[in-house]
Amino acid sequence: xxxxxxxxxxxxxxxxxxxxxxxxxxxxxxxxxxxxxxxxxxxxxxxxxxxxxxxxxxxxxxxxxxxxxxxxxxxxxxxxxxxxxxxxxxxxxxxxxxxxxxxxxxxxxxxxxxxxxxxxxxxxxxxxxxxxxxxxxxxxxxxxxxxxxxxxxxxxxxxxxxxxxxxxxxxxxxxxxxxxxxxxxxxxxxxxxxxxxxxxxxxxxxxxxxxxxxxxxxxxxxxxxxxxxxxxxxxxxxxxxxxxxxxxxxxxxxxxxxxxxxxxxxxxxxxxxxxxxxxxxxxxxxxxxxxxxxxxxxxxxxxxxxxxxxxxxxxxxxxxxxxxxxxxxxxxxxxxxxxxxxxxxxxxxxxxxxxxxxxxxxxxxxxxxxxxxxxxxxxxxxxxxxxxxxxxxxxxxxxxxxxxxxxxxxxxxxxxxxxxxxxxxxxxxxxxxxxxxxxxxxxxxxxxxxxxxxxxxxxxxxxxxxxxxxxxxxxxxxxxxxxxxxxxxxxxxxxxxxxxxxxxxxxxxxxxxxxxxxxxxxxxxxxxxxxxxxxxxxxxxxxxxxxxxxxxxxxxxxxxxxxxxxxxxxxxxxxxxxxxxxxxxxxxxxxxxxxxxxxxxxxxxxxxxxxxxxxxxxxxxxxxxxxxxxxxxxxx
Numbered sequence: 001x002x003x004x005x006x007x008x009x010x011x012x013x014x015x016x017x018x019x020x021x022x023x024x025x026x027x028x029x030x031x032x033x034x035x036x037x038x039x040x041x042x043x044x045x046x047x048x049x050x051x052x053x054x055x056x057x058x059x060x061x062x063x064x065x066x067x068x069x070x071x072x073x074x075x076x077x078x079x080x081x082x083x084x085x086x087x088x089x090x091x092x093x094x095x096x097x098x099x100x101x102x103x104x105x106x107x108x109x110x111x112x113x114x115x116x117x118x119x120x121x122x123x124x125x126x127x128x129x130x131x132x133x134x135x136x137x138x139x140x141x142x143x144x145x146x147x148x149x150x151x152x153x154x155x156x157x158x159x160x161x162x163x164x165x166x167x168x169x170x171x172x173x174x175x176x177x178x179x180x181x182x183x184x185x186x187x188x189x190x191x192x193x194x195x196x197x198x199x200x201x202x203x204x205x206x207x208x209x210x211x212x213x214x215x216x217x218x219x220x221x222x223x224x225x226x227x228x229x230x231x232x233x234x235x236x237x238x239x240x241x242x243x244x245x246x247x248x249x250x251x252x253x254x255x256x257x258x259x260x261x262x263x264x265x266x267x268x269x270x271x272x273x274x275x276x277x278x279x280x281x282x283x284x285x286x287x288x289x290x291x292x293x294x295x296x297x298x299x300x301x302x303x304x305x306x307x308x309x310x311x312x313x314x315x316x317x318x319x320x321x322x323x324x325x326x327x328x329x330x331x332x333x334x335x336x337x338x339x340x341x342x343x344x345x346x347x348x349x350x351x352x353x354x355x356x357x358x359x360x361x362x363x364x365x366x367x368x369x370x371x372x373x374x375x376x377x378x379x380x381x382x383x384x385x386x387x388x389x390x391x392x393x394x395x396x397x398x399x400x401x402x403x404x405x406x407x408x409x410x411x412x413x414x415x416x417x418x419x420x421x422x423x424x425x426x427x428x429x430x431x432x433x434x435x436x437x438x439x440x441x442x443x444x445x446x447x448x449x450x451x452x453x454x455x456x457x458x459x460x461x462x463x464x465x466x467x468x469x470x471x472x473x474x475x476x477x478x479x480x481x482x483x484x485x486x487x488x489x490x491x492x493x494x495x496x497x498x499x500x501x502x503x504x505x506x507x508x509x510x511x512x513x514x515x516x517x518x519x520x521x522x523x524x525x526x527x528x529x530x531x532x533x534x535x536x537x538x539x540x541x542x543x544x545x546x547x548x549x550x551x552x553x554x555x556x557x558x559x560x561x562x563x564x565x566x567x568x569x570x571x572x573x574x575x576x577x578x579x580x581x582x583x584x585x586x587x588x589x590x591x592x593x594x595x596x597x598x599x600x601x602x603x604x605x606x607x608x609x610x611x612x613x614x615x616x617x618x619x620x621x622x623x624x625x626x627x628x629x630x631x632x633x634x635x636x
Contacts, residue, residue, distance in 0.1 A: 076272030196324030206434030217466035235264030279317035356396035549585035
């Protein structure tokens, strides 16, 4: 075997630049620098003390390709390099601009040789690293895992996910991923603003050219916040053709955004631009970004889309800031987060009573609160508020897909008006085919109506748009389970657990699938794992009791039921579908039907699945069960 080849690097100041990989280190710690800026830095540093003209840089690194904005692309690369080097264009320590000519690397540079790792036995080790990309070092992974552990200790839900080998693509569409914009202010308290702007750009792009452009949803792209992964790796995992990334900074009245569009196939920087607007002109900013991207990937704008660029309503900057804070807390997906979000949405409306999106945000928050066992707001109160806020939003602006989706959720999950809900879901999807939540929730409306093939197709669409969402992947397995496609459901559930081993709900669904296949040891193991992850949650305990009942383990059923009652309000078993299933498995049909009646009076949302859960197949001939399905409006 050949001896390891030493690595060649350049050292300047506290920095070290690996010439084979383009990896930049400061005091031994790797610094993230995208491939194109890394190439520019290598070229300048290897010619330290010499003028390198812009024409030479273009010929060397951009080749003969025709780019609409080469000048801005190069300017963007130089800004990125200066940022990581903490360099200043006015009094440079590293890169000096030679006006109208090019650049000169002015810092003293030393050649160094660092030890190399033994060569890999695979032929892949011989592939030349032309794109100057790099993998995270063991030091980075150690620091990353420690940071996750600290976050987990603080109560946050964080997991290291194993991403799919390749995300399925949406046929006939160009796929774009908008990576989380970097907060360039240096103040972590401003993260809500950069994240909120990322969300808004995703939404804007999703509606801009939906027939030809698919945009990956927020949940999936947020997995790559502060990532060190290569652009080609991110694109492969998300199924994206193009990546948009950038940074955001703002002053008291101005907003500055740097953005660049990268083609995943060869990591070519197609376009880069800096935008500066008054804070109230943020909608104009979003539309200009969308239009520029459409032009770069050769999507022609129709008259309606072009007309949209000509209308740029002014937003009250303070109201918009409150709205972004509301969305930040809403995305925490916790009851405390929803209530905090509502406070900010209401503050936004107080500053601007015509702010339709703030009403839609409140509708989203109340809709999800209604699905929780909240003591602060009973289910009926929260649902009525959700509908009120959604209708108010739509009265102000009928083009908001999230408001239509929240209204549909109330009609489906509380009012049991499945056809009316379908019309609202379809309207939301027409407005924004890339809105994964609308596809996701619509799939359950289709399950309620017994249209299983359509339900599976709809949840799979949601999964393509949001491929790394643990809940969407889990619910895809559950809907396959309702459709009686047990082998495919099992495959999907296993893949979800592999992707996110700490997501209790995925283990719960896998438990149900194993139970239906009479694989009781596996089902029990998954149920126990779900309970352990959820921390003695009543719902998970009832599910495990149901699995024990199917397996004929009555002693274990009683133990789980006692534990579930102990952590439930009033010290009694929750009157939900899982409890009814447990009684059915134990042969106590009358008690099961009484639980269902109680759930019906409370308008429990889980009842919309009653007619299609395999666990209730044995009740299909029971007149009381049939009457209950009829009252809910479910097919019999």
